[in-house]
Amino acid sequence: MCRADRGVVLGLHRSDPDRALLEHALNLGVSGIDTAYNYRGFTTHRALARTAADLIGDFTLSTKVGYFPSGTGERPVHSLDPDRLRAAVERSAEDLGRSPDVVFLHNPELALTGLDPAEAREKLAVASMALADSVRSGLCKAWGIATWDPRPVRAAIEHGAASLQPGFLLLRAGLTVAAPILDAAEHLCRILDIAPEKRWGMSPFSGTTTDPAWSALDLRAFFAADQECSTPQAAFRLAYELPQVSRVAVSTSNSTHLQELVAATRLTIRGEAVSRYRNLVDKGP
Ligand SMILES: NC(=O)c1ccc[n+]([C@@H]2O[C@H](COP(=O)([O-])OP(=O)(O)OC[C@H]3O[C@@H](n4cnc5c(N)ncnc54)[C@H](OP(=O)(O)O)[C@@H]3O)[C@@H](O)[C@H]2O)c1
Structure with a gap:
């Protein structure tokens, strides 16, 4: 039975698509998949189409472009070159067998850091236009920006008057996000006028729940006394608040973990505890 969408997005950064897990996700009401052109050595799009061609139409599908094969078999290279971005969006739609719902510019900050603000602004604008063109030509339904560190993106956007209008932002979310990154993310949402339902979070555990820091945490103060949950569930639910996002991409x-995450979305948060936490981290060193 398909249940109401809980805003949980299955991220494919750390594992290959698994048909049984995708079927389970749909049954739980998880209707988002997040992937990227470069994931798993540039193979995830094809693997997804091969494994679940008949299922992917049931998911909201987001992907990202910005990393490209190096040509030497080494680490992928990052680029905001508009021709490469357009070609990657085209190739993504072809490999997936459908047009993605959202294509994100993947970590544009990597190409902006250290540039003069006008140059950074121009570079971001040209890359954004490549994605906006892809929407116009039907290769994807919307475009957005996925950023691990929003500060260089915010600086580029604040400089100059020309409008850049991504439909969505994908931002780091949760307790592991440092205050300057949270502040920059919230500021970026405001200056781009991104409505709450268009703000998505990612990486709620910063990639792992086996770090000993997680087992040392007691997050009960964030929840009403009658709410029972594990630390990963509490941390996942908090990721929707830090910053405020409507969906969270998790690997x-x-x-069983996926089922626990879906259950965690029903936990009621003590808003005043989140506000106190924000005040505390904002005062940090
Ligand atoms: N710059 C970008 O655009 C960017 C960067 C990072 C991430 N992302 C997106 O965000 C997604 C998630 O981020 P991430 O890959 O960094 O990892 P993450 O979601 O922060 O953490 C994944 C880890 O959490 C564990 N986990 C999940 N649910 C759990 C539960 N209920 N109990 C215990 N452990 C649990 C997983 O282990 P198990 O497999 O054992 O459950 C996995 O090892 C990515 O797949 C990607 O879609 C985007």
Whole structure:
């Protein structure tokens, strides 16, 4: 039975698409998949189409472009070159067998850091136009910006008057996000006028729940006394508040974990505890 969408997005950064997990996700009401052109050595799009061609139409599908094969078999290279971006969007739609719902510019800050603000602004504007063109030509339904560190993006956007209008932002979310990154993310949402439902979070555990820091945490103060949950569930629910996002992309290859995450979305947060936490981290060193 398909249940209401809980805003949980299955991220494919850390594992290959698994048909049983995708079927389980749909049954739980998880209707988002997040991937990228470069994930798993540039193979994820094709693997997804091969494994679940008949299922991917049931998901909201987001992907990202910005990393390209190096040509030497080494680490992928990052680029905002508009021709490469356009070609990557085209190739993504072809490999996926459908047009993605959202294509994000992947970590544009990597190409902006250290540039003079006008140059950074121009570079971001040209890359954004390449994605906006892809929407116009039907290769994807919307475009957005996925950024691990929003500060250089915010600086580029603040400089100059020309309008850049991504439909969505994908931002780091949760307790592991440092105050300057949270502030920059919230500021970026404001200056781009991104409505709350168009703000998505990612990486709620910063990639792992096995770090000993997680087992040392007691997050009960964030929840009403009658709410029972594990630390990963509490941390996942908090990711929707830090910053405020409507969906959270999380990696898991474990169906029980996915079920726990979906259950966590129903937890009621004590808003005043989140505000106190924000005040505390904002005052940090
Ligand atoms: N710059 C970008 O655009 C960017 C950067 C990073 C991430 N992302 C997106 O965000 C997604 C998630 O981020 P991430 O890959 O950094 O990882 P993450 O979601 O922060 O953490 C994944 C880890 O959490 C564990 N986990 C998940 N649910 C759990 C549960 N209920 N209990 C215990 N452990 C649990 C998983 O292990 P199990 O497999 O054992 O469950 C996995 O090892 C990515 O797949 C990608 O879509 C985008």
